[in-house]
Amino acid sequence: MEEIVYIQHTVFPALMQGLGVSILLILPSAICGICLGVVTGTLHVYGSPVTRFMVNGYVLIFRGFPLIIQLYIWYFGLARIGIFLSPYTASVLGFSLCSAAYHSEYIRGALLSIKHGQALAAQALGFTRIQTILFIILPQAMRRALPGCGNEIIYLIKYSSLAYMVTCIELTGKAKILASASFKYIEVFMIVGVIYLFLVTLASSLLSRLEKGWGRCFL
């Protein structure tokens, strides 16, 4: 009985607050990550050798460094040289850049899988190179990259929990604080786990709807 009251009056409100922060971390990071991933993936395939080299380096570093190290660099590292980011900004920046590096590779693969005939047909109609990429190749590639990119967004939902390591107190951070105070680790973290499970289920059902809606043209 005492536990139910504790959960209802202490745990639940705090976790809902944390969930709000988590969502505010996940949504902009997912959107920025996808957008930056599309740009870097496209430059990787169609860019000049110099941009290709730069994108390659970017992907190598941001996929290679553990995310937690990247967050530390953005939050603690930059502060050393006088750039002070808020915990929230540092987290969104870190998530977006890391997520984009993975998206970039999914998009690159999808772009390469589009038949050359599509570009030929567009060029034959008088499309410029940029128009061909923008209106013909990318829309088709995005559809093919969607399962991979969706996977990355699901990862993002879960690695958003690292934000509390740079003092951005989101869902996991709130749970850690509650659990340390009450020592009810199992109860609190089980609830948190279920909340993440709910977020992931919601995201995958939205993504699969998007895939189906988008898929009609590829029957």
Next chain:
Amino acid sequence: MDPILSVENLYKQFGDRPVLSDVSLSINAGEIKVLIGPSGAGKSTLLQSINYLVPPDSGRILLEGRLVNGADKRALCGYRQQVGMIFQDFNLFDHLNAVSNIEIALIRVKGLHKIAARQRAMAELDRVGLTSHANHYPAELSGGQKQRVSIARALAMDPKIMLLDEPTSALDPELIGEVLSVIGKLGQAGMTMILATHQIAFARNLATEMIFMEAGKIVEQGTPDVILNHACCVRTREFCSSITDLTSNQ
């Protein structure tokens, strides 16, 4: 009369292998030239070189007397709008339905308003008899229907000349007829065309001139009657007799 399109001394090599050597031809408005020849003769490369999809190594191309400059990207896009291209494997945009396949270039390239583009696209679909399939995606169309949509797409750009690269060779025998009849009507309406095909009987009726190509060279050209029945070159005679035998056996 000045030719609408002239190709002068075109050369193209892939690696060490010459695929076009010294190809020249010119075509007047309303004429239909048919390219014949074995696979690998350079027919497709010639057609793709004419609109710079495969940029020639050397040679000149003139549209209505004006030299086409392959290095000027903007001018090249303008030139390509005037030269319709039909591919062997249709190359419809897979993410767009039939009517959007036609209107996208009208909107993005010609800068037409959406409503005007839709009207024009529907009119072109009507011309190839596919109004009822306007909302079908390429994956929902038969090969013949796809090729007709791709013809409508090219026609919507008001091309001065059409290049058709074996438009029926990827089709089921049953579906060839519907595409040939669209091409035939186009020819009767006075469209200037260069057509690579193996449909000899069809080409014989349609062509102003036939051009026999082999190993990247034009071996012989002349009226269908001359090429098919009284060719000077032995190789032309061999090729023509083998394909006419084939069609008469069917």
